[in-house]
Amino acid sequence: MKIQFNTDKTIPGDEKDQHYFTSLIAEGVKIFESHITRIEVHLSDENGKKEGHNVMRCLLETRIEGRQPLAVSCQANTVELAVSGAVDKLTASLETILGRIQNNEKPLN
Known part of the structure; x- marks a missing residue:
């Protein structure tokens, strides 16, 4: 991964x-x-240099084997909170x- x-x-990165x-x-x-090939992390400050609440944004774009990419994001007051x-x-x-995938792969009795 x-x-x-x-x-x-x-x-600053x-x-x-x-x-x-x-x-x-x-x-x-x-x-x-074992299912993830790559995660792209995009960190940004939505307000640039201006002050504000929940301005740090973390977007995680995840590549899962054999599936469409999955993207989630979170905005928070700090980069640490946004990533978390x-x-x-x-x-x-x-x-x-992945729970759905595993449930569909189980053999029927």
Whole structure:
């Protein structure tokens, strides 16, 4: 599974932050890792340099083997909260999608 980072011009995307967020995302989707080929992370500040609430946005676009890409996003006051919220949404979506796949693959008795 590959995790690719993209940030807008207002968010510094240094290596330390990327490593932290990569670890956070990888840990969050660990049980689904065998089904995921790539996750693209898009971090942005919706207000640019202006102040505001819930302006940090994290979009996670996930490529699942043999399926259409899945995208979830979360807006929060900090980048950390936005990433954490997006990971929670992604995990819930993967549980639903992959749970359906596994239920359909079970043999009938």
